[in-house]
Amino acid sequence: MSTTLVLGSLAVVLAGPLPWGLSRWSGLRRTPAAAMLLWQSTALAAVLAALGAGVSLAAERLRAAPVTAMDVVVAALAGAVTLVVLVRLAVSGHRTGTALRRLRRAHRDRVDLVARVDRGVSVLEHEVPVAYCVPGMTGSRIVVSRSTLTTLAPAELAAVLEHERAHLRARHDLVLEAFTVLHRAFPRWVASAAARREVEVLVEVLADRAACRTGDRRALVSALLALAGAPTPAGSLGSAGSLAARVEVLRDPRPRRLQSAAVALLAAAILALPTLLVVVPWLTGLHGR
Amino acid sequence: MGELEQAVLEVLWEVESPASGREVHGRLAGRDLAYTTVTTVLDRLVRKDVVVRERDGRAFRYAPRRTRAAMTAELMHEALEATAADREQALVSFVGEASAEDLAALRRALDDLS
Numbered sequence: 202m203s204t205t206l207v208l209g210s211l212a213v214v215l216a217g218p219l220p221w222g223l224s225r226w227s228g229l230r231r232t233p234a235a236a237m238l239l240w241q242s243t244a245l246a247a248v249l250a251a252l253g254a255g256v257s258l259a260a261e262r263l264r265a266a267p268v269t270a271m272d273v274v275v276a277a278l279a280g281a282v283t284l285v286v287l288v289r290l291a292v293s294g295h296r297t298g299t300a301l302r303r304l305r306r307a308h309r310d311r312v313d314l315v316a317r318v319d320r321g322v323s324v325l326e327h328e329v330p331v332a333y334c335v336p337g338m339t340g341s342r343i344v345v346s347r348s349t350l351t352t353l354a355p356a357e358l359a360a361v362l363e364h365e366r367a368h369l370r371a372r373h374d375l376v377l378e379a380f381t382v383l384h385r386a387f388p389r390w391v392a393s394a395a396a397r398r399e400v401e402v403l404v405e406v407l408a409d410r411a412a413c414r415t416g417d418r419r420a421l422v423s424a425l426l427a428l429a430g431a432p433t434p435a436g437s438l439g440s441a442g443s444l445a446a447r448v449e450v451l452r453d454p455r456p457r458r459l460q461s462a463a464v465a466l467l468a469a470a471i472l473a474l475p476t477l478l479v480v481v482p483w484l485t486g487l488h489g490r
Numbered sequence: 491m492g493e494l495e496q497a498v499l500e501v502l503w504e505v506e507s508p509a510s511g512r513e514v515h516g517r518l519a520g521r522d523l524a525y526t527t528v529t530t531v532l533d534r535l536v537r538k539d540v541v542v543r544e545r546d547g548r549a550f551r552y553a554p555r556r557t558r559a560a561m562t563a564e565l566m567h568e569a570l571e572a573t574a575a576d577r578e579q580a581l582v583s584f585v586g587e588a589s590a591e592d593l594a595a596l597r598r599a600l601d602d603l604s
Contacts, residue, residue: 308568315496331569373582422599426596429586443586448592448596452602
């Protein structure tokens, strides 16, 4: 019973209280790369632990010498729940992936038809300043409007473009997609919404950092101010809280090596836990025979 | 191919009334294209739903579904919508909508940096 119980509790902690707590620790964003690692390992470990708990419960019930009808029922139920988790993930992954690829391709095709390409950047003739990227395996685009080019100073524009290039280089779209898949598969009972929101903030913080590395921090902040002040259609909610968090991190770029190392270590430990819990009993079981 | 599609669509935007494949081909004479290349591109644009095709006797006439400005506006709308929370992150925007407090915080940060 012990392995199942431990894996089950681990899955619960990793899916609920831990992400809930992490999303409230705003200082975590000051080490964005390590924080990203921690969020990813927590999510992966939660899924592994949940699957491991189901499989281990079924195995324990069927291995004990006199297998009763009750044991078979419990094992079947555990197997069924594990299968449901897997199927939900697969379905959500497929739907999300297909929808995103379709939306992006449709948008990119039309951008290519109307935009003028200027030094690798697609320019839309419009008076509202925007800057965004269309990620994609086969061809990503960085898109700005004419007004962005005329409003921003060269250093500001360079910072914006470097920010977008960082998104594309690091494939932030895939990280966001993975957390969207999790959230769609398990929208309730687990802190998947908090996780996704936080990861959205982290990819922006990481891209901001990348832009500061090659350019001027002041230019990035003034570009944010210039583009954030742009009018947006009524009814669209901004990515809530993300801008405030970005400014907070941008104000203080001092490296936090200790926190970074500790968070990365925690990420590795969290991912190692369910693996060890599954592998070690199995190995000792082999030895016992 | 993308660049050629843009050129063909631009011809259709210029001519204002629905044009036949021959007319489009004629207007792109400087590019030395085969007529079939032009019709292939036109068909691709129809499949992408940016051009509509109507029968005219034994041939087809082609017209853009939207003006260039309308298509640009549509893309801008999608880009600005993408900043809305809880949507599929198809596009990744540099910055979303900002609250008054966000803007104030940005101004303070800018003052501190200068």
